[in-house]
Amino acid sequence: MKLNSIGLSEKDSKSLSEDLNELLANFQRYYQNLRGIHWNIKGKRFFELHPKFEELYNEANLNVDEIAERILTLGGVPLHTFEDYIESSKVPVGKNITKDEEAIRLIVDSLKELLVIERRILDASDKSGDEGTNSMMSDFITGQEKTVWMMKAWLAEEI
Template identity: 40%
Template sequence: MHATCEWLDAFSSVQHVEMRSPTMAKKGNANATQINIGISDKDRRKIADGLSRLLADTFSLYLKTHNFHWNVTGPMFNTLHLMFEEQYNELWLAVDSIAERIRTLGVVAPGTFGDFARLSSVPEAEGVPAAEDMIRQLVEGHEAVVRTAREIFPAADAASDEPTADLLTQRLQTHEKTAWMLRSLLA
């Protein structure tokens, strides 16, 4: 227990120092030192802004998918319940990867419902839709995430930001495949 208290005290001190950092106040950068990873501050900010939108879309889609997992009914209940669970678990892991890439670029990752609502292009579900409408909304959500991810590629390519390009490629493959699988249920 004592070690935990020491860790929390140390963490609080670090947060206090970071929050007072003039670099963070000016640029939204949580690091007290300069970042020199071969990508300019301007390019890192542009890429991180795109990744922040991707994070918001991914979190919104995660929440929608988890909601549908809980509330799906009908003759396809078991199939959809299990499929949605697999999808929301994958999305949850993606949220962390995207946020950590934003932090690696030296920018604070958005992390509040307000941030996500402002940045996301994935609309919330109204009420509890029928199972087929859930599938349709998830297809639209995955396609929206794909469009957001594609918009970031030019900035990542121009800055030779291979790790971001790799992350985007992985996300595109996952969302395109998931949209295809969901779309197949509607045929």
């Protein structure tokens, strides 16, 4: 087995980079959704939700950068065009969402898609001995699970 400069299998690193690019594309769509609902939210809960959506998109933006840098660390090239993101993402598109419940549901549905990808990457990175990617996925999952719980509580729904 041939190892790369950080001591991981080149084959595993290539595969993980591809998986991380899928996550990157989905995170970019999630980020754009958050920007859209931040800009377009209306109604009595505007002052509550507008800053919350800003907090979430700032966090998503940081995660996008972390994912891209991890791809580079593994020897890959991060996707960086909207065309690539559209082709590679499963996160639902939120267009012209102005209602509070619809916006919160979009966040929950988006995070569900991200969590599925992240759990798959977590499993693969664990099998590869890639602690850097594993730790990142674990942190993302922990934070996103909490966000889902809070959003579901706001909707008065069970997990």
